Amino acid sequence: MRRGLDADEDYTMSTADISGVVAPVITPFRSDLSVDTDRSIEFCRWLLSQNCGLAVFGTNSEANSLSLDERLDLLEQLVDAGIDPQRMMPGTGCCSTVETAKLTSRAVELGCAGVLMLPPFYYKGVSDDGLFAAFSDVIERVGDARLRVYLYHIPPVAQVGISLALTERLLKAYPGTVVGMKDSSGDWSNSKAMLDAFPDLRMFVGSEAFLLDNMRNGGVGCISAVANLNPGGIDALYRNWQADNADDEQSRLNELRRTLQNYPMIPALKATAAQFFGHAGWSAVRPPLVELSDHEKAAMLSDLKAIGFSMNFEYA
Amino acid sequence: MRRGLDADEDYTMSTADISGVVAPVITPFRSDLSVDTDRSIEFCRWLLSQNCGLAVFGTNSEANSLSLDERLDLLEQLVDAGIDPQRMMPGTGCCSTVETAKLTSRAVELGCAGVLMLPPFYYKGVSDDGLFAAFSDVIERVGDARLRVYLYHIPPVAQVGISLALTERLLKAYPGTVVGMKDSSGDWSNSKAMLDAFPDLRMFVGSEAFLLDNMRNGGVGCISAVANLNPGGIDALYRNWQADNADDEQSRLNELRRTLQNYPMIPALKATAAQFFGHAGWSAVRPPLVELSDHEKAAMLSDLKAIGFSMNFEYA
Numbered sequence: 001m002r003r004g005l006d007a008d009e010d011y012t013m014s015t016a017d018i019s020g021v022v023a024p025v026i027t028p029f030r031s032d033l034s035v036d037t038d039r040s041i042e043f044c045r046w047l048l049s050q051n052c053g054l055a056v057f058g059t060n061s062e063a064n065s066l067s068l069d070e071r072l073d074l075l076e077q078l079v080d081a082g083i084d085p086q087r088m089m090p091g092t093g094c095c096s097t098v099e100t101a102k103l104t105s106r107a108v109e110l111g112c113a114g115v116l117m118l119p120p121f122y123y124k125g126v127s128d129d130g131l132f133a134a135f136s137d138v139i140e141r142v143g144d145a146r147l148r149v150y151l152y153h154i155p156p157v158a159q160v161g162i163s164l165a166l167t168e169r170l171l172k173a174y175p176g177t178v179v180g181m182k183d184s185s186g187d188w189s190n191s192k193a194m195l196d197a198f199p200d201l202r203m204f205v206g207s208e209a210f211l212l213d214n215m216r217n218g219g220v221g222c223i224s225a226v227a228n229l230n231p232g233g234i235d236a237l238y239r240n241w242q243a244d245n246a247d248d249e250q251s252r253l254n255e256l257r258r259t260l261q262n263y264p265m266i267p268a269l270k271a272t273a274a275q276f277f278g279h280a281g282w283s284a285v286r287p288p289l290v291e292l293s294d295h296e297k298a299a300m301l302s303d304l305k306a307i308g309f310s311m312n313f314e315y316a
Numbered sequence: 317m318r319r320g321l322d323a324d325e326d327y328t329m330s331t332a333d334i335s336g337v338v339a340p341v342i343t344p345f346r347s348d349l350s351v352d353t354d355r356s357i358e359f360c361r362w363l364l365s366q367n368c369g370l371a372v373f374g375t376n377s378e379a380n381s382l383s384l385d386e387r388l389d390l391l392e393q394l395v396d397a398g399i400d401p402q403r404m405m406p407g408t409g410c411c412s413t414v415e416t417a418k419l420t421s422r423a424v425e426l427g428c429a430g431v432l433m434l435p436p437f438y439y440k441g442v443s444d445d446g447l448f449a450a451f452s453d454v455i456e457r458v459g460d461a462r463l464r465v466y467l468y469h470i471p472p473v474a475q476v477g478i479s480l481a482l483t484e485r486l487l488k489a490y491p492g493t494v495v496g497m498k499d500s501s502g503d504w505s506n507s508k509a510m511l512d513a514f515p516d517l518r519m520f521v522g523s524e525a526f527l528l529d530n531m532r533n534g535g536v537g538c539i540s541a542v543a544n545l546n547p548g549g550i551d552a553l554y555r556n557w558q559a560d561n562a563d564d565e566q567s568r569l570n571e572l573r574r575t576l577q578n579y580p581m582i583p584a585l586k587a588t589a590a591q592f593f594g595h596a597g598w599s600a601v602r603p604p605l606v607e608l609s610d611h612e613k614a615a616m617l618s619d620l621k622a623i624g625f626s627m628n629f630e631y632a
Contacts, residue, residue: 033453064411064438067418068384095380095411097603102383120604122380122437124473130604137349137603157440159475160604287413287453288436288446288476 017179018089018113019220021235022204023047023227024058026269027066027074029284035066035074039282041081043273048087052231053221054078055116057091057103059157059184060225060266065286068099072106085111089223093118093152097134101141114148116182116223121158128166135170139177147177154184154206161185164197171198182206182223188213195219208234209257212250215241226257228269229276229311259303267292268300275301276311333495334405334429335536337551338520339363339543340374342585343382343390345600351382351390355598357397359589364403368547369539370394371432373407373419375473375500376541376582381602384415388422401427405539409434409468413450417457430464432498432539437474444482451486455493463493470500470522477501480513487514498522498539504529511535524550525573528566531557542573544585545592545627575619583608584616591617592627 025047028039044054056078057063057071066074071090079085085107092103092115100117107115117138119131139147151170155161162181170178183191184206191210195203195217203219205211211222211234227234230253237249260268267285271292274282283291292300304310341363344355360370372394373379373387382390387406395401401423408419408431416433423431436442436450455463467486471477478497486494499507500522507526511519511533519535521527527538527550543550546569553565576584583601587608590598599607608616620626 059438065413065436067412067414070412070414096383096386097381098383098386120381122375122473123604124475126604127606130606133606134603157438159440287449288439288442290443290446290449 017202017220018053018087019202020051020053020238021208021221021227021231022053022055022089022223023231024060024091024223024225025054025056026228026266026273027056027061027063028270028273028282029286031281031284033284033286035070036281037074037077039279040074041078041083044078044083047228047231048084050231051235052227053113053223054083054088055091055182055223056088058116058223059091059154060228060269061091062266062286062289063091064094065289068094068103071103075103075106075110079110086113088112089114089116089150091116091118091152093120095120095122097137097141101138104138104147105142105144108142108144108146111146114150114179116150116152118152118154118158119160119162121160124159126160128163128169131160131162131166132169132173135178136173139174145177148180149174149178150180150182150202150204151178152182152184153190154182156184156186164193167194167198167201171201180204180220191219192217207257208237208253209250211237211253212241212246225265225269226253226260229260229272230256230309255307256304256309259307259309260300262303263292263296263300264289267296271297271300272304272311333518333536334369334403335518336367336369336554337524337537337543337547338369338371338405338539339547340371340376340407340539340541342544342582342589343372343377343379344586344589344598345602347597347600349600349602351386352597353390353393355595356390357394357399360394360399363544363547364400366547367551368543369429369537370399370404371407371498371539372404374432374539375407375470376544376585377407378582378602378605379407380410381605384410384419387419391419391422391426395426402429404428405430405432405466407432407434407468409436411436411438413453413457417454420454420463421458421460424458424460424463430466430495432466432468434468434470434474435476435478437476440475442476444479444485447476447478447482448485448489451494452489455490461493464496465490465494466496466498466518466520467494468498468500469506470498472500472502480509483510483514483517487517496520496536507535508533523573524553524569525566527553527569528557528562541581541585542569542576545576545588546572546625571623572620572625575623575625576616578619579608579612579616580605583612587613587616588620588627 180202496518
């Protein structure tokens with residue numbers, strides 16, 4: 001049923017599954033807002049050291065504020081620097097299926113474990129038929145049996161979502177290629193409905209607040225903004241979700257998330273990284289996002305201190 | 317006040333203003349969904365022959381379903397083919413200001429009369445400060461005194477709109493560069509408020525249904541989907557808006573628009589072009605849009621016939 005692919009290829013052995021805690025890796029910029037590749041490599045190395053997978057080019061990565069060329073270049077430089085592509089799930093969904101296919105193909109060629117694919121998100125109110133055609137178009141343009149697609153459902157931002165009916169069609173049409181989902185709806189009942197309907201769907205929840213629920217219902221992990229700051233803490237719950245104190249650990253994670261959510265998330269993540277890495281430039285965001293003000297930064301860092309949070313890492 | 321530009325350059329003489337009826341030019345595809353450049357050139361020539369300006373890469377052009385490279389290539393090929401750039405206002409707004417600047421720069425270098433610029437539209441709920449920074453970033457990256465920006469306000473699709481306060485800031489910061497707006501809010505009261513607040517703003521309404529109102533309030537024209545099919549009819553009202561029968565002409569235009577609005581607009585435009593140009597391939601759309609079914613095409617063409625509509629052109 002997998003159209004456009006060579007049925008003779010043994011795709012099941014060509015890539016490893018990615019599970020657990022994955023960060024939508026924040027993207028450091030230089031003062032001229034160009035991508036600071038060296039700092040990104042360092043940050044990815046630190047995340048990997050915390051057992052955290054790398055969803056570079058997620059929403060929190062400001063992926064859509066980068067050009068396609070910048071994304072292609074950074075992905076190559078990360079892999080060239082020795083970042084393990086089998087721990088990477090780059091976001092590749094653009095408005096144009098031509099561009100989505102180009103970035104996806106490069107990710108597959110580089111050996112990435114999977115890709116996180118937004119639906120085309122410019123037109124609103126599009127049909128499932130149209131979205132099915134869009135994903136099909138990308139998969140067939142890529143035409144590579146190593147491809148593993150994680151559908152990216154984030155209606156609060158993309159506005160264009162991925163329904164149960166569409167998921168079912170894609171799973172049936174592209175078994176072994178469409179393998180999972182990141183559900184950033186913020187609605188646990190949607191993740192639960194997906195898990196119930198599709199037992200083989202590899203479900204990542206888009207918030208660590210739902211990590212325990214997800215693991216208890218057959219999910220495989222989370223891809224969460226806060227994993228950029230607290231990968232080890234979230235990984236501890238992922239590993240110990242069956243422990244007696246798991247609910248307490250979930251509550252501690254929720255406290256950190258609530259604290260950060262008092263501020264715009266992406267600027268807050270980057271301001272926190274700036275503080276703990278000792279490099280003020282980490283705070284920079286590309287427009288249309290706006291960096292936290294000095295007042296907001298101070299207030300947020302005070303809030304984080306009050307709950308005892310620190311990014312615990314060795315960073316030479 | 318115009319940052320990043322050479323104050324000594326006399327930018328007022330370097331481009332002509334574009335006014336009147338402008339089509340967001342529909343984009344013809346081949347059967348493999350690649351851009352059919354030859355057919356696009358022919359179509360642009362026909363629109364020009366009807367006194368219609370060319371907003372290639374508008375929403376109705378499926379611009380965001382094209383890659384940046386495809387847009388750069390088509391723009392160059394149109395100009396190379398002799399399409400007058402002074403009659404062109406290409407859409408250039410991408411999610412990434414880097415890409416918006418690249419396409420905008422090319423449009424300016426090619427001599428386009430202006431560009432139609434969407435705000436970055438991936439992140440929702442962004443601030444006017446962030447949008448101001450985004451437009452500023454593009455204008456300063458382009459750094460060319462010949463640039464004429466028309467702000468593209470289309471909240472039903474982009475979700476990210478352009479407020480009066482943002483318009484005021486941009487007009488003040490970039491006089492002579494930010495010169496106009498296309499208002500596709502579908503809300504005449506918004507266009508009216510803009511016209512009242514900014515007498516020098518060159519206002520194009522995004523629907524010919526508001527053309528008469530716009531002209532009576534100091535506007536300069538319309539950029540409308542239906543201009544792809546009925547440029548001459550809309551141009552007649554534009555030229556004769558002060559005539560006694562102008563309201564009757566407006567009513568006739570509204571009847572055609574209402575008929576088309578019973579169908580998804582972009583597929584409807586392309587199916588109509590396919591019929592009148594005698595080339596079935598014109599109907600093709602890129603996903604996530606879906607071509608009209610044969611049943612829908614027949615019903616729509618019957619509806620158009622019932623109101624006496626025909627695309628009147630000589631097309632060898």
